[in-house]
Amino acid sequence: MKIILDKEKLNSSYVQAIKEMSMQKVMSCYQCGKCTAGCPIADFMDVVPNEMMRLVMLGEIEKLISSKAIWLCTSCFQCGTRCPKGIEVHRVFEALRSIALREGKNYTNIEKLSEEQLEAIPQQGIIAGFRKFESLE
Amino acid sequence: MKKITYYPGCTLHSTAYEYGDSTEAVLKYLGIEWQEIPDWNCCGAASAKSLNHKLSILLPARNIKNASTLNNDIYVPCAGCYNNMMKAKRALENAEERQNIEKSLGKFESIPEVYPLMRLFTDKAILEKLSQSKLKTDVKVASYYGCAFVRPEEVLQNENPEIPQSIDNILNAVGLETVEWPLKSFCCGGDLSLADSSVVSVLVEKIINYAKEAGANAIVTACPLCQANLEMRQKEPFPIFYFTEILGIAMGIDNEKWWKKHLVDPRDLVSKIKGGK
Numbered sequence: 001m002k003i004i005l006d007k008e009k010l011n012s013s014y015v016q017a018i019k020e021m022s023m024q025k026v027m028s029c030y031q032c033g034k035c036t037a038g039c040p041i042a043d044f045m046d047v048v049p050n051e052m053m054r055l056v057m058l059g060e061i062e063k064l065i066s067s068k069a070i071w072l073c074t075s076c077f078q079c080g081t082r083c084p085k086g087i088e089v090h091r092v093f094e095a096l097r098s099i100a101l102r103e104g105k106n107y108t109n110i111e112k113l114s115e116e117q118l119e120a121i122p123q124q125g126i127i128a129g130f131r132k133f134e135s136l137e
Numbered sequence: 138m139k140k141i142t143y144y145p146g147c148t149l150h151s152t153a154y155e156y157g158d159s160t161e162a163v164l165k166y167l168g169i170e171w172q173e174i175p176d177w178n179c180c181g182a183a184s185a186k187s188l189n190h191k192l193s194i195l196l197p198a199r200n201i202k203n204a205s206t207l208n209n210d211i212y213v214p215c216a217g218c219y220n221n222m223m224k225a226k227r228a229l230e231n232a233e234e235r236q237n238i239e240k241s242l243g244k245f246e247s248i249p250e251v252y253p254l255m256r257l258f259t260d261k262a263i264l265e266k267l268s269q270s271k272l273k274t275d276v277k278v279a280s281y282y283g284c285a286f287v288r289p290e291e292v293l294q295n296e297n298p299e300i301p302q303s304i305d306n307i308l309n310a311v312g313l314e315t316v317e318w319p320l321k322s323f324c325c326g327g328d329l330s331l332a333d334s335s336v337v338s339v340l341v342e343k344i345i346n347y348a349k350e351a352g353a354n355a356i357v358t359a360c361p362l363c364q365a366n367l368e369m370r371q372k373e374p375f376p377i378f379y380f381t382e383i384l385g386i387a388m389g390i391d392n393e394k395w396w397k398k399h400l401v402d403p404r405d406l407v408s409k410i411k412g413g414k
Binding site: 021040041043044071072074075076077078080081088090094097098101113117119120121122123124125126127128129130 | 146147148151152153179180182183184186187188190215217218284285288289290298323324326327328329330331332333336339340361362365366368369400
């Protein structure tokens with residue numbers, strides 16, 4: 001993948017927003033990969049957690065907002081718990097999701113839930129699913 | 138008599154009815170008096186924090202404020218609710234953040250302690266009381282905690298995030314053997330069950346295979362979403378219990394209604410746990 005570094009991209013409003021929303025020192029990531037090693041979903045992601053951290057550092061935010069990975073993250077907090085630099089990586093995922101949602105990349109459609117899902121999945125799962133229900137279509 | 142404040146969340150009165158009912162039955166048996174938080178609201182699940190950080194703190198903070206009028210510790214059975222409420226409590230412990238919260242919700246007179254429901258039963262006196270009802274069985278189970286009770290670090294109280302022990306201690310007290318296995322706090326897939334169930338199936342298969350390999354006949358959990366995912370996305374029938382249901386069996390107060398709520402019929406195993414063959 002070819003990435004052209006440019007000053008504006010590195011300090012874009014996107015990067016600022018992610019730093020502010022996640023409240024994490026994203027620049028202190030040194031790419032050890034422990035987040036990806038612990039991530040239960042990494043096998044299914046198009047951008048794995050340590051790659052995501054790197055792309056945030058390089059200002060390549062649009063690639064992340066259109067990725068499948070940000071919606072596959074289950075917020076299990078494993079990445080943040082194992083990070084030796086104390087970065088709560090899951091909060092960076094959360095910030096990316098918030099930005100995507102604010103740009104109208106996702107909305108809830110309760111009508112599309114199947115009867116089986118409504119019967120069997122607990123309320124906390126259904127409410128939590130609202131933020132990413134339609135995003136994978 | 139011990140008194141507690143209880144936050145059932147939206148699940149324990151509905152889809153996880155058997156968890157709620159078994160919890161209440163066990164509390165009654167042990168002589169613990171509980172009161173629900175007056176006029177409680179949704180904890181915000183995982184969607185509030187995706188939309189607005191402030192909202193995700195204010196929703197559970199309002200519950201804490203309403204609970205403070207009762208002057209007892211809050212016990213939370215659902216992992217997601219506990220996680221959110223604990224984050225709000227941590228925010229309230231910070232003077233600056235507390236001020237911001239009080240701007241929206243008014244002054245907090247006191248801030249009660251917030252514990253996961255398991256913590257109530259690991260209390261020494263209650264653990265002793267539990268060990269008076271002993272199961273006689275060779276059934277073994279794997280205890281499963283999932284994510285939100287043990288991660289991130291800010292919600293942890295007296296538990297190891299990689300090798301949690303509280304459910305094991307409770308089950309061992311009533312004479313049920315628990316196996317050592319590595320996936321105690323592995324993710325079940327959570328709300329991905331709605332968006333991409335094929336991913337959840339892979340995770341659930343992994344969890345159940347590891348539990349079987351460790352010699353378990355069932356998994357015992359404390360989280361309604363873990364329980365639903367483990368039952369719904371598994372391949373061959375493998376019973377998934379709530380730990381309060383096991384306590385109910387040990388005390389002889391289990392109810393046929395609980396087993397009917399399960400997607401995987403656990404009744405054969407229940408009779409084995411009771412000592413049958």
